[in-house]
Every structure is written in C-alpha cells, then in structure tokens.
Amino acid sequence: MSLQPKKVSSSVTIMTELVLPHHTNQLGKLLGGQLMHWIDICAAMSAGRHNQRVCVTASVDRIDFHHPISLGDPVTLMSSVNRVFNTSMEIGVKVFSENYLEGKRVHTNTAYLTFVCVDNEGRPVKAIEAIPDTKDEKRRFADALQRRKTRLKNRNI
Numbered sequence: 299m300s301l302q303p304k305k306v307s308s309s310v311t312i313m314t315e316l317v318l319p320h321h322t323n324q325l326g327k328l329l330g331g332q333l334m335h336w337i338d339i340c341a342a343m344s345a346g347r348h349n350q351r352v353c354v355t356a357s358v359d360r361i362d363f364h365h366p367i368s369l370g371d372p373v374t375l376m377s378s379v380n381r382v383f384n385t386s387m388e389i390g391v392k393v394f395s396e397n398y399l400e401g402k403r404v405h406t407n408t409a410y411l412t413f414v415c416v417d418n419e420g421r422p423v424k425a426i427e428a429i430p431d432t433k434d435e436k437r438r439f440a441d442a443l444q445r446r447k448t449r450l451k452n453r454n455i
C-alpha cells in the first residue's frame with residue numbers, strides 16, 4: 299500500500315440528504331442523532347477515500363445545534379481531511395440546510411471527528427499524509443493541531 303502524500307482536495311466528500319418524516323421529531327424537525335449519523339458517514343468517506351483503507355471513528359468533538367432543520371429540506375454535508383497525525387486524522391464536516399421554496403441556505407453545523415486508519419484486524423496503521431493547498435485548508439491544518447492537543451488531554455479511558 300503506497301503511503302505517498304495526497305492533497306487534501308482528494309478527500310473532499312459532498313453528500314446531500316432529503317429530510318423525510320422518519321428523520322424528524324414530533325415538530326417536524328430533523329433529529330440530532332440522525333444528523334450525527336450523516337456527519338459520521340460523510341467523514342468516514344473522506345477518511346476512507348484519502349487512505350484507501352478502512353478508517354474507524356475514534357472520537358467526535360462537541361456538536362452544537364444552532365438552527366433547526368425542517369422536514370422536506372435538503373441537507374448538504376461537506377467533509378475533508380484537515381490534518382493527518384500518525385495513525386489518526388482530523389476530519390472536518392460542514393453542514394448546510396436549504397429551503398428551496400424560499401431560496402435560503404443556512405450553515406447549521408461544523409463538526410470535527412477523529413478517525414483512525416486500521417488494518418484487517420482493526421489495529422491502527424500509519425495514515426497517508428494530507429497536503430493542504432488553499433488558504434482555508436492551511437488554516438484548518440494549523441487549527442487541527444491545537445484541537446488534537448485538547449481532545450487528547452480530555453480523553454476518557
């Protein structure tokens with residue numbers, strides 16, 4: 299398996315889901331757990347695509363829900379590798395909801411997840427380095443190091 303570094307852009311994953319009745323609570327708003335599931339799936343695709351290996355979720359940073367998302371709204375998730383450490387990496391996911399009847403698009407959430415690259419027995423293996431290119435990618439790369447320090451300090455075992 300080649301460990302040749304790759305550009306961050308090759309990990310970008312865009313996923314759109316339509317909020318259906320079984321995704322919602324009694325008020326017709328998207329359930330938080332459903333959104334977290336989509337965030338995990340989108341992030342897993344970025345990690346797996348970048349590494350061409352199975353990558354498992356090791357942790358999810360705090361997620362805040364600022365804007366309710368309604369039944370019938372499309373939800374778009376965009377993820378990419380922010381920074382690779384050794385066997386682990388931070389994946390960032392941005393979530394947007396859309397109301398196409400009103401022509402509005404709202405950035406509802408940002409989430410950071412840590413994925414670990416594993417072998418067939420589930421043991422951590424070296425991940426492929428991700429090279430940031432754009433200004434935003436470089437900012438996320440720099441910020442990811444501080445977030446890693448904080449999450450490892452707060453890690454519960």
Ligand SMILES: CC(C)(COP(=O)(O)OP(=O)(O)OC[C@H]1O[C@@H](n2cnc3c(N)ncnc32)[C@H](O)[C@@H]1OP(=O)(O)O)[C@@H](O)C(=O)NCCC(=O)NCCS
Nearest residue numbers: 354355356357383384385386387412414416420422449453
């Ligand atoms: C994630 C997992 C592979 C880590 O294995 P481990 O034997 O604990 O490995 P290590 O302690 O050597 O850690 C491996 C890497 O994960 C990182 N890591 C482990 N736990 C972490 C956490 N809670 N938060 C952030 N990073 C974490 C370590 O910092 C290390 O990163 P590095 O190699 O880039 O420095 C293992 O705990 C596991 O399989 N967990 C279950 C995964 C799963 O089922 N996910 C789905 C959730 S339901």
